Amino acid sequence: MHEHQFYLEEKQKIDTLLGNEFRIVAINENLSGMFVAFKQMGDQGNTAHATLHLLIPETRKYVTNLLLAEKVDQSPT
Amino acid sequence: MADLHIDFAGIKSKNPFWLASGPPTNTGYQVQRAFDAGWGGAVWKTLGDPVINVTSRFSGLNYGGQRVAGFNNIELITDRPLEVNLREIRETKRAYPDHAIIASLMVEPKQEKWHEIVKRVEDVGVDGLELNFGCPHGMAERRMGSASGQVPDLVEKQTYWTKEAAETPVIVKLTPNITDITATADAAVQGGADAISMINTINSLMGVDLDTWNTFPNIAGKGTHGGYSGPAVKPIALSMVAECATQPDIQVPISGIGGIENWQDAVEFMLMGASNVQVCTAAMHHGFRIVEDMIDGLTNYLDEKGLNSAMDLVGQSVSKYKKWGDLDLNHKRVARINQDYCIHCNKCHISCEDAAHQCIEFYTESDGTRALKVREEDCVGCNLCSIVCPADGAIEMIEQPSDVSMTWNERQRLISVFGG
Numbered sequence: 337m338h339e340h341q342f343y344l345e346e347k348q349k350i351d352t353l354l355g356n357e358f359r360i361v362a363i364n365e366n367l368s369g370m371f372v373a374f375k376q377m378g379d380q381g382n383t384a385h386a387t388l389h390l391l392i393p394e395t396r397k398y399v400t401n402l403l404l405a406e407k408v409d410q411s412p413t
Numbered sequence: 414m415a416d417l418h419i420d421f422a423g424i425k426s427k428n429p430f431w432l433a434s435g436p437p438t439n440t441g442y443q444v445q446r447a448f449d450a451g452w453g454g455a456v457w458k459t460l461g462d463p464v465i466n467v468t469s470r471f472s473g474l475n476y477g478g479q480r481v482a483g484f485n486n487i488e489l490i491t492d493r494p495l496e497v498n499l500r501e502i503r504e505t506k507r508a509y510p511d512h513a514i515i516a517s518l519m520v521e522p523k524q525e526k527w528h529e530i531v532k533r534v535e536d537v538g539v540d541g542l543e544l545n546f547g548c549p550h551g552m553a554e555r556r557m558g559s560a561s562g563q564v565p566d567l568v569e570k571q572t573y574w575t576k577e578a579a580e581t582p583v584i585v586k587l588t589p590n591i592t593d594i595t596a597t598a599d600a601a602v603q604g605g606a607d608a609i610s611m612i613n614t615i616n617s618l619m620g621v622d623l624d625t626w627n628t629f630p631n632i633a634g635k636g637t638h639g640g641y642s643g644p645a646v647k648p649i650a651l652s653m654v655a656e657c658a659t660q661p662d663i664q665v666p667i668s669g670i671g672g673i674e675n676w677q678d679a680v681e682f683m684l685m686g687a688s689n690v691q692v693c694t695a696a697m698h699h700g701f702r703i704v705e706d707m708i709d710g711l712t713n714y715l716d717e718k719g720l721n722s723a724m725d726l727v728g729q730s731v732s733k734y735k736k737w738g739d740l741d742l743n744h745k746r747v748a749r750i751n752q753d754y755c756i757h758c759n760k761c762h763i764s765c766e767d768a769a770h771q772c773i774e775f776y777t778e779s780d781g782t783r784a785l786k787v788r789e790e791d792c793v794g795c796n797l798c799s800i801v802c803p804a805d806g807a808i809e810m811i812e813q814p815s816d817v818s819m820t821w822n823e824r825q826r827l828i829s830v831f832g833g
Binding site for chain 2: 338339340361362363364370397399400401403405407408
Protein backbone atom coordinates (compact mmCIF):
# COMPACT_ATOMS: atom_id res chain seq x y z
CA MET A 337 0.00 0.00 0.00
CA HIS A 338 1.25 3.47 -0.83
CA GLU A 339 2.03 5.93 1.92
CA HIS A 340 -0.87 8.17 0.96
CA GLN A 341 -3.25 5.30 1.75
CA PHE A 342 -1.73 4.94 5.19
CA TYR A 343 -2.15 8.67 5.65
CA LEU A 344 -5.82 8.48 4.70
CA GLU A 345 -6.35 5.65 7.17
CA GLU A 346 -4.70 7.52 10.02
CA LYS A 347 -6.52 10.73 9.12
CA GLN A 348 -9.81 8.84 9.10
CA LYS A 349 -9.19 7.66 12.66
CA ILE A 350 -8.50 11.20 13.80
CA ASP A 351 -11.51 12.62 12.03
CA THR A 352 -13.74 9.93 13.48
CA LEU A 353 -12.65 10.74 17.02
CA LEU A 354 -13.06 14.47 16.47
CA GLY A 355 -16.45 13.82 14.90
CA ASN A 356 -17.44 12.05 18.13
CA GLU A 357 -16.61 15.10 20.22
CA PHE A 358 -13.16 13.93 21.28
CA ARG A 359 -10.59 16.64 21.79
CA ILE A 360 -6.82 16.45 21.64
CA VAL A 361 -5.47 16.75 25.16
CA ALA A 362 -1.88 15.56 24.90
CA ILE A 363 0.78 14.96 22.30
CA ASN A 364 3.95 13.00 22.72
CA GLU A 365 6.43 12.74 19.87
CA ASN A 366 9.31 10.33 20.16
CA LEU A 367 11.39 7.93 18.13
CA SER A 368 8.31 5.83 17.41
CA GLY A 369 6.24 8.65 15.96
CA MET A 370 3.45 10.71 17.46
CA PHE A 371 1.10 9.59 20.22
CA VAL A 372 -2.01 11.73 20.40
CA ALA A 373 -4.25 11.44 23.42
CA PHE A 374 -7.93 12.29 22.99
CA LYS A 375 -10.56 12.91 25.62
CA GLN A 376 -14.33 12.96 25.27
CA MET A 377 -16.45 14.79 27.81
CA GLY A 378 -19.91 13.24 28.01
CA ASP A 379 -23.09 15.14 28.84
CA GLN A 380 -23.33 13.34 32.19
CA GLY A 381 -19.81 14.26 33.20
CA ASN A 382 -18.48 10.90 32.13
CA THR A 383 -15.28 10.83 30.13
CA ALA A 384 -13.75 8.60 27.49
CA HIS A 385 -10.16 8.40 26.41
CA ALA A 386 -8.43 7.28 23.25
CA THR A 387 -4.87 7.34 22.00
CA LEU A 388 -3.67 7.17 18.42
CA HIS A 389 -0.18 6.21 17.41
CA LEU A 390 0.57 8.09 14.20
CA LEU A 391 3.40 6.98 11.95
CA ILE A 392 2.98 8.92 8.75
CA PRO A 393 4.59 12.38 8.49
CA GLU A 394 1.63 13.77 6.58
CA THR A 395 -0.69 12.74 9.40
CA ARG A 396 1.55 14.22 12.04
CA LYS A 397 1.47 17.42 10.04
CA TYR A 398 -2.32 17.14 9.79
CA VAL A 399 -2.60 17.01 13.57
CA THR A 400 -0.64 20.19 14.01
CA ASN A 401 -2.62 21.89 11.29
CA LEU A 402 -5.73 21.04 13.27
CA LEU A 403 -4.19 22.65 16.32
CA LEU A 404 -3.20 25.67 14.25
CA ALA A 405 -6.73 26.03 12.87
CA GLU A 406 -8.13 25.77 16.38
CA LYS A 407 -5.73 28.42 17.59
CA VAL A 408 -6.69 30.73 14.73
CA ASP A 409 -10.38 30.18 15.49
CA GLN A 410 -9.83 31.11 19.11
CA SER A 411 -7.82 34.24 18.30
CA PRO A 412 -9.59 37.53 18.96
CA THR A 413 -10.68 39.09 15.68
CA MET B 414 21.96 52.07 -19.47
CA ALA B 415 22.48 50.85 -15.92
CA ASP B 416 25.42 52.11 -13.89
CA LEU B 417 27.87 49.35 -12.97
CA HIS B 418 29.98 51.50 -10.62
CA ILE B 419 30.24 50.24 -7.09
CA ASP B 420 31.40 51.63 -3.80
CA PHE B 421 32.87 48.82 -1.76
CA ALA B 422 33.62 50.02 1.77
CA GLY B 423 34.80 53.29 0.25
CA ILE B 424 36.73 51.68 -2.60
CA LYS B 425 35.36 52.95 -5.89
CA SER B 426 35.33 50.70 -8.91
CA LYS B 427 33.82 51.12 -12.35
CA ASN B 428 32.24 47.69 -12.16
CA PRO B 429 31.81 44.99 -9.51
CA PHE B 430 34.22 42.59 -11.19
CA TRP B 431 37.59 42.28 -9.48
CA LEU B 432 40.29 39.75 -10.04
CA ALA B 433 40.88 37.81 -6.86
CA SER B 434 44.33 37.49 -5.40
CA GLY B 435 46.12 34.62 -7.11
CA PRO B 436 48.22 33.69 -10.12
CA PRO B 437 46.40 36.13 -12.48
CA THR B 438 47.43 39.10 -10.30
CA ASN B 439 51.04 38.14 -9.80
CA THR B 440 52.60 41.00 -11.80
CA GLY B 441 51.96 44.49 -13.05
CA TYR B 442 51.93 43.17 -16.60
CA GLN B 443 49.05 40.84 -15.79
CA VAL B 444 47.02 43.35 -13.79
CA GLN B 445 47.39 46.02 -16.48
CA ARG B 446 46.35 43.49 -19.08
CA ALA B 447 43.31 42.68 -16.95
CA PHE B 448 42.38 46.35 -16.60
CA ASP B 449 42.65 46.75 -20.36
CA ALA B 450 40.22 43.85 -20.72
CA GLY B 451 37.71 45.64 -18.47
CA TRP B 452 38.16 44.39 -14.90
CA GLY B 453 37.15 47.04 -12.41
CA GLY B 454 39.67 46.07 -9.79
CA ALA B 455 42.33 43.57 -8.84
CA VAL B 456 43.52 42.13 -5.58
CA TRP B 457 47.26 41.78 -6.01
CA LYS B 458 48.73 38.35 -5.35
CA THR B 459 49.43 38.04 -1.66
CA LEU B 460 52.46 39.98 -0.44
CA GLY B 461 54.62 38.86 2.42
CA ASP B 462 58.03 37.44 3.04
CA PRO B 463 58.76 35.97 -0.41
CA VAL B 464 58.50 32.21 -0.63
CA ILE B 465 59.95 29.64 -2.97
CA ASN B 466 57.27 27.80 -4.87
CA VAL B 467 57.46 24.24 -6.20
CA THR B 468 56.85 23.24 -9.79
CA SER B 469 53.67 21.32 -10.63
CA ARG B 470 51.30 23.59 -8.75
CA PHE B 471 47.83 23.05 -10.18
CA SER B 472 45.47 20.24 -11.04
CA GLY B 473 42.04 20.31 -12.59
CA LEU B 474 39.01 18.16 -11.99
CA ASN B 475 37.25 17.33 -15.25
CA TYR B 476 33.74 16.05 -14.70
CA GLY B 477 31.74 14.61 -17.54
CA GLY B 478 32.27 16.93 -20.44
CA GLN B 479 33.33 19.90 -18.35
CA ARG B 480 36.98 20.73 -17.96
CA VAL B 481 38.01 22.41 -14.72
CA ALA B 482 34.79 21.79 -12.84
CA GLY B 483 37.14 22.04 -9.89
CA PHE B 484 40.66 23.35 -9.54
CA ASN B 485 43.32 22.65 -6.97
CA ASN B 486 46.46 24.68 -6.33
CA ILE B 487 49.42 24.35 -4.03
CA GLU B 488 51.04 27.62 -5.07
CA LEU B 489 51.91 29.85 -2.17
CA ILE B 490 52.02 33.65 -1.94
CA THR B 491 54.28 35.81 -4.08
CA ASP B 492 57.80 34.57 -4.59
CA ARG B 493 58.98 38.04 -5.65
CA PRO B 494 60.58 40.58 -3.33
CA LEU B 495 58.23 43.15 -1.84
CA GLU B 496 60.06 46.03 -3.55
CA VAL B 497 59.44 44.54 -6.98
CA ASN B 498 55.74 44.14 -6.31
CA LEU B 499 55.45 47.62 -4.83
CA ARG B 500 57.15 49.21 -7.81
CA GLU B 501 54.74 47.47 -10.17
CA ILE B 502 51.73 48.38 -8.03
CA ARG B 503 52.80 52.04 -8.09
CA GLU B 504 53.27 51.95 -11.87
CA THR B 505 49.95 50.23 -12.41
CA LYS B 506 48.04 52.60 -10.15
CA ARG B 507 49.56 55.61 -11.95
CA ALA B 508 48.62 54.19 -15.33
CA TYR B 509 45.13 53.10 -14.23
CA PRO B 510 44.01 55.59 -11.57
CA ASP B 511 40.33 54.74 -12.00
CA HIS B 512 40.83 51.07 -11.30
CA ALA B 513 40.89 49.61 -7.81
CA ILE B 514 44.06 47.94 -6.64
CA ILE B 515 43.88 46.10 -3.38
CA ALA B 516 46.93 44.53 -1.82
CA SER B 517 46.51 41.08 -0.36
CA LEU B 518 48.73 40.66 2.69
CA MET B 519 49.96 37.74 4.74
CA VAL B 520 52.57 37.98 7.47
CA GLU B 521 53.26 36.29 10.75
CA PRO B 522 50.74 37.06 13.48
CA LYS B 523 52.89 39.78 15.05
CA GLN B 524 51.85 43.39 15.49
CA GLU B 525 55.10 44.86 14.13
CA LYS B 526 54.94 42.67 11.03
CA TRP B 527 51.45 43.92 10.16
CA HIS B 528 52.38 47.54 10.87
CA GLU B 529 55.44 47.34 8.65
CA ILE B 530 53.81 45.81 5.61
CA VAL B 531 50.70 48.01 5.82
CA LYS B 532 52.79 51.18 5.80
CA ARG B 533 55.00 50.05 2.94
CA VAL B 534 52.09 48.92 0.80
CA GLU B 535 49.95 51.98 1.42
CA ASP B 536 52.89 54.21 0.45
CA VAL B 537 52.55 53.10 -3.17
CA GLY B 538 48.92 54.12 -3.43
CA VAL B 539 46.79 51.01 -3.05
CA ASP B 540 43.06 51.56 -2.63
CA GLY B 541 42.67 48.99 0.08
CA LEU B 542 44.10 46.01 1.88
CA GLU B 543 42.90 42.44 1.99
CA LEU B 544 44.17 40.26 4.80
CA ASN B 545 44.72 36.72 3.61
CA PHE B 546 43.55 34.57 6.48
CA GLY B 547 42.47 31.84 4.16
CA CYS B 548 44.98 29.88 2.12
CA PRO B 549 44.83 26.33 3.49
CA HIS B 550 48.11 25.04 2.13
CA GLY B 551 51.77 25.64 2.79
CA MET B 552 51.60 28.95 4.60
CA ALA B 553 49.26 27.41 7.17
CA GLU B 554 52.17 25.18 8.22
CA ARG B 555 53.92 28.43 9.15
CA ARG B 556 50.98 29.65 11.27
CA MET B 557 49.71 31.95 8.54
CA GLY B 558 46.81 31.78 6.09
CA SER B 559 44.02 29.53 7.28
CA ALA B 560 45.96 28.63 10.42
CA SER B 561 45.39 32.23 11.46
CA GLY B 562 41.96 32.43 9.94
CA GLN B 563 40.55 29.47 11.84
CA VAL B 564 41.12 31.11 15.22
CA PRO B 565 38.67 33.95 15.85
CA ASP B 566 40.95 35.60 18.42
CA LEU B 567 43.81 35.71 15.91
CA VAL B 568 41.52 37.10 13.22
CA GLU B 569 40.35 39.85 15.54
CA LYS B 570 43.82 40.65 16.82
CA GLN B 571 45.50 40.80 13.43
CA THR B 572 42.66 42.86 11.98
CA TYR B 573 43.04 45.24 14.88
CA TRP B 574 46.79 45.53 14.35
CA THR B 575 46.23 46.22 10.69
CA LYS B 576 43.66 48.86 11.45
CA GLU B 577 46.08 50.53 13.85
CA ALA B 578 48.35 51.30 10.92
CA ALA B 579 46.00 51.38 7.94
CA GLU B 580 44.57 54.45 6.29
CA THR B 581 42.81 52.57 3.50
CA PRO B 582 39.87 50.18 3.91
CA VAL B 583 40.73 46.79 5.37
CA ILE B 584 39.04 43.71 3.92
CA VAL B 585 39.42 40.44 5.81
CA LYS B 586 39.41 37.39 3.54
CA LEU B 587 37.97 34.40 5.35
CA THR B 588 38.70 30.72 5.12
CA PRO B 589 35.89 28.26 4.44
CA ASN B 590 37.85 25.59 6.28
CA ILE B 591 35.96 26.20 9.46
CA THR B 592 32.71 24.97 10.95
CA ASP B 593 30.99 28.34 11.23
CA ILE B 594 32.31 31.15 9.08
CA THR B 595 30.19 33.70 10.92
CA ALA B 596 32.42 33.22 13.97
CA THR B 597 35.49 34.47 12.14
CA ALA B 598 33.48 37.06 10.22
CA ASP B 599 32.28 38.44 13.50
CA ALA B 600 35.83 38.40 14.86
CA ALA B 601 36.96 40.42 11.85
CA VAL B 602 34.21 42.95 12.48
CA GLN B 603 35.18 43.14 16.14
CA GLY B 604 38.74 43.80 15.06
CA GLY B 605 37.55 46.75 13.02
CA ALA B 606 37.38 45.30 9.51
CA ASP B 607 35.81 47.60 6.96
CA ALA B 608 34.68 44.63 4.88
CA ILE B 609 35.00 40.88 4.59
CA SER B 610 35.58 38.68 1.57
CA MET B 611 34.85 35.02 1.12
CA ILE B 612 35.69 32.34 0.39
CA ASN B 613 39.30 31.47 0.12
CA THR B 614 40.04 28.00 -1.24
CA ILE B 615 38.83 24.78 0.33
CA ASN B 616 41.30 22.25 1.63
CA SER B 617 41.57 19.45 -0.88
CA LEU B 618 43.48 16.57 -2.39
CA MET B 619 42.55 16.37 -6.05
CA GLY B 620 43.20 12.71 -6.65
CA VAL B 621 45.52 9.76 -6.84
CA ASP B 622 46.94 8.28 -10.05
CA LEU B 623 45.78 4.67 -10.31
CA ASP B 624 48.93 3.61 -12.18
CA THR B 625 51.67 5.36 -10.24
CA TRP B 626 49.78 5.85 -6.97
CA ASN B 627 51.09 9.42 -6.95
CA THR B 628 48.85 12.29 -5.91
CA PHE B 629 47.61 15.04 -8.23
CA PRO B 630 49.58 17.27 -8.41
CA ASN B 631 52.82 15.75 -7.23
CA ILE B 632 56.38 16.90 -7.02
CA ALA B 633 58.84 14.09 -7.60
CA GLY B 634 56.26 11.62 -6.39
CA LYS B 635 55.23 13.56 -3.30
CA GLY B 636 52.06 15.58 -2.94
CA THR B 637 50.27 17.70 -0.39
CA HIS B 638 46.86 19.15 0.22
CA GLY B 639 45.94 22.27 -1.68
CA GLY B 640 43.24 24.86 -2.13
CA TYR B 641 40.13 23.90 -4.10
CA SER B 642 38.30 26.41 -6.26
CA GLY B 643 36.31 26.67 -9.48
CA PRO B 644 32.63 26.10 -10.31
CA ALA B 645 32.35 23.16 -7.91
CA VAL B 646 32.82 25.40 -4.88
CA LYS B 647 30.26 28.06 -5.83
CA PRO B 648 27.37 26.65 -3.76
CA ILE B 649 29.62 26.46 -0.71
CA ALA B 650 30.78 30.04 -1.18
CA LEU B 651 27.27 31.31 -1.80
CA SER B 652 26.02 29.67 1.35
CA MET B 653 28.78 31.25 3.41
CA VAL B 654 28.02 34.68 1.96
CA ALA B 655 24.37 34.12 2.84
CA GLU B 656 25.23 33.04 6.37
CA CYS B 657 27.20 36.24 6.93
CA ALA B 658 24.73 38.50 5.15
CA THR B 659 21.91 37.32 7.40
CA GLN B 660 23.84 37.93 10.62
CA PRO B 661 22.70 41.17 12.27
CA ASP B 662 26.12 41.61 13.89
CA ILE B 663 27.97 41.50 10.58
CA GLN B 664 27.10 44.85 9.08
CA VAL B 665 30.06 45.32 6.75
CA PRO B 666 30.19 44.92 2.97
CA ILE B 667 30.94 41.45 1.62
CA SER B 668 33.06 40.64 -1.40
CA GLY B 669 31.87 37.36 -2.89
CA ILE B 670 34.45 34.85 -4.10
CA GLY B 671 34.20 31.22 -5.11
CA GLY B 672 33.42 29.60 -8.44
CA ILE B 673 32.18 32.76 -10.13
CA GLU B 674 32.70 32.54 -13.88
CA ASN B 675 29.94 34.56 -15.50
CA TRP B 676 27.58 37.46 -14.91
CA GLN B 677 24.82 35.16 -13.67
CA ASP B 678 27.06 33.84 -10.89
CA ALA B 679 27.97 37.40 -9.99
CA VAL B 680 24.31 38.43 -9.77
CA GLU B 681 23.56 35.51 -7.48
CA PHE B 682 26.32 36.55 -5.09
CA MET B 683 25.19 40.18 -5.15
CA LEU B 684 21.55 39.24 -4.56
CA MET B 685 22.73 37.20 -1.59
CA GLY B 686 24.53 40.16 -0.08
CA ALA B 687 27.85 40.64 -1.83
CA SER B 688 28.63 44.19 -2.91
CA ASN B 689 31.09 42.97 -5.50
CA VAL B 690 32.67 39.75 -6.68
CA GLN B 691 36.18 38.45 -7.16
CA VAL B 692 37.20 35.95 -9.81
CA CYS B 693 40.34 33.86 -10.12
CA THR B 694 39.87 30.31 -11.44
CA ALA B 695 37.61 31.33 -14.33
CA ALA B 696 40.21 33.88 -15.45
CA MET B 697 42.86 31.16 -15.26
CA HIS B 698 40.67 28.85 -17.33
CA HIS B 699 39.32 31.25 -19.92
CA GLY B 700 41.51 34.35 -19.78
CA PHE B 701 40.86 37.95 -18.75
CA ARG B 702 38.46 38.66 -21.58
CA ILE B 703 35.64 36.75 -19.89
CA VAL B 704 34.96 40.04 -18.17
CA GLU B 705 33.57 41.46 -21.41
CA ASP B 706 30.63 39.07 -21.29
CA MET B 707 30.26 39.67 -17.59
CA ILE B 708 29.95 43.42 -18.13
CA ASP B 709 27.57 43.08 -21.07
CA GLY B 710 25.48 40.46 -19.32
CA LEU B 711 25.15 42.39 -16.09
CA THR B 712 24.30 45.61 -17.94
CA ASN B 713 21.58 43.90 -19.95
CA TYR B 714 20.22 42.16 -16.89
CA LEU B 715 19.97 45.39 -14.93
CA ASP B 716 18.29 47.13 -17.87
CA GLU B 717 15.79 44.31 -18.25
CA LYS B 718 15.03 44.46 -14.54
CA GLY B 719 14.63 48.23 -14.72
CA LEU B 720 17.42 48.80 -12.21
CA ASN B 721 19.61 51.88 -12.42
CA SER B 722 22.63 50.56 -10.60
CA ALA B 723 24.45 47.32 -9.88
CA MET B 724 24.33 48.32 -6.23
CA ASP B 725 20.53 47.95 -6.38
CA LEU B 726 21.03 44.19 -6.53
CA VAL B 727 22.97 43.95 -3.31
CA GLY B 728 21.17 41.87 -0.71
CA GLN B 729 17.82 41.58 -2.47
CA SER B 730 17.62 37.85 -1.74
CA VAL B 731 18.91 37.98 1.81
CA SER B 732 15.44 38.10 3.36
CA LYS B 733 14.57 34.94 1.42
CA TYR B 734 17.33 32.96 3.12
CA LYS B 735 16.05 31.38 6.33
CA LYS B 736 16.79 28.76 8.87
CA TRP B 737 15.28 25.38 7.97
CA GLY B 738 12.90 25.69 10.90
CA ASP B 739 11.32 28.77 9.33
CA LEU B 740 10.33 27.06 6.08
CA ASP B 741 6.67 26.31 5.33
CA LEU B 742 5.84 22.64 5.93
CA ASN B 743 2.45 23.06 4.29
CA HIS B 744 3.74 24.23 0.93
CA LYS B 745 3.45 21.37 -1.53
CA ARG B 746 5.23 20.75 -4.78
CA VAL B 747 4.71 17.79 -7.06
CA ALA B 748 6.31 16.49 -10.22
CA ARG B 749 4.35 16.19 -13.43
CA ILE B 750 5.57 14.45 -16.57
CA ASN B 751 4.93 16.11 -19.91
CA GLN B 752 4.49 13.24 -22.36
CA ASP B 753 5.20 15.55 -25.32
CA TYR B 754 8.81 15.93 -24.16
CA CYS B 755 9.44 12.63 -22.37
CA ILE B 756 12.00 10.45 -24.17
CA HIS B 757 11.07 7.35 -22.14
CA CYS B 758 14.54 6.84 -20.74
CA ASN B 759 12.96 5.86 -17.40
CA LYS B 760 15.63 7.63 -15.37
CA CYS B 761 12.96 9.39 -13.32
CA HIS B 762 11.30 6.07 -12.51
CA ILE B 763 14.59 4.48 -11.49
CA SER B 764 15.70 7.38 -9.33
CA CYS B 765 12.30 7.62 -7.67
CA GLU B 766 12.13 3.87 -7.04
CA ASP B 767 15.68 3.57 -5.73
CA ALA B 768 16.29 6.87 -3.98
CA ALA B 769 13.05 8.71 -3.40
CA HIS B 770 9.40 7.85 -2.71
CA GLN B 771 8.36 5.27 -5.33
CA CYS B 772 5.67 7.43 -6.87
CA ILE B 773 6.49 7.35 -10.59
CA GLU B 774 4.77 4.40 -12.16
CA PHE B 775 4.13 2.89 -15.57
CA TYR B 776 0.75 2.94 -17.21
CA THR B 777 -0.48 1.88 -20.60
CA GLU B 778 -1.84 4.46 -23.02
CA SER B 779 -4.98 3.73 -25.04
CA ASP B 780 -2.81 2.90 -28.04
CA GLY B 781 -0.95 0.30 -26.03
CA THR B 782 2.27 2.27 -25.43
CA ARG B 783 3.74 2.35 -21.99
CA ALA B 784 4.43 5.65 -20.31
CA LEU B 785 5.23 7.04 -16.89
CA LYS B 786 3.14 9.21 -14.63
CA VAL B 787 3.53 10.63 -11.16
CA ARG B 788 1.20 9.52 -8.40
CA GLU B 789 0.96 13.06 -7.12
CA GLU B 790 -0.58 12.26 -3.75
CA ASP B 791 2.57 10.34 -2.83
CA CYS B 792 5.03 12.78 -4.42
CA VAL B 793 6.97 14.76 -1.82
CA GLY B 794 8.27 17.24 -4.40
CA CYS B 795 11.89 16.35 -3.77
CA ASN B 796 12.91 17.37 -7.35
CA LEU B 797 15.09 14.29 -7.87
CA CYS B 798 13.24 13.17 -11.01
CA SER B 799 13.51 16.62 -12.60
CA ILE B 800 17.19 16.80 -11.66
CA VAL B 801 18.09 13.50 -13.32
CA CYS B 802 15.78 13.98 -16.33
CA PRO B 803 17.87 14.57 -19.46
CA ALA B 804 14.97 16.00 -21.51
CA ASP B 805 14.26 19.69 -20.99
CA GLY B 806 10.63 20.30 -20.18
CA ALA B 807 9.74 16.66 -19.66
CA ILE B 808 9.25 17.02 -15.92
CA GLU B 809 7.70 20.11 -14.43
CA MET B 810 7.55 20.77 -10.74
CA ILE B 811 4.11 22.14 -9.94
CA GLU B 812 3.64 24.43 -6.97
CA GLN B 813 0.60 23.71 -4.81
CA PRO B 814 0.66 26.45 -2.20
CA SER B 815 -1.32 26.05 0.98
CA ASP B 816 -3.72 28.66 2.28
CA VAL B 817 -2.11 28.42 5.68
CA SER B 818 1.60 28.26 6.30
CA MET B 819 3.12 26.41 9.20
CA THR B 820 6.81 26.20 9.86
CA TRP B 821 8.58 23.56 11.92
CA ASN B 822 9.25 26.13 14.61
CA GLU B 823 5.60 27.17 14.73
CA ARG B 824 4.60 23.51 14.84
CA GLN B 825 6.89 22.75 17.76
CA ARG B 826 5.49 25.71 19.68
CA LEU B 827 1.96 24.44 19.02
CA ILE B 828 2.51 20.90 20.22
CA SER B 829 4.57 22.03 23.20
CA VAL B 830 1.30 23.29 24.67
CA PHE B 831 0.14 19.69 24.60
CA GLY B 832 3.26 18.35 26.19
CA GLY B 833 4.85 17.32 22.89
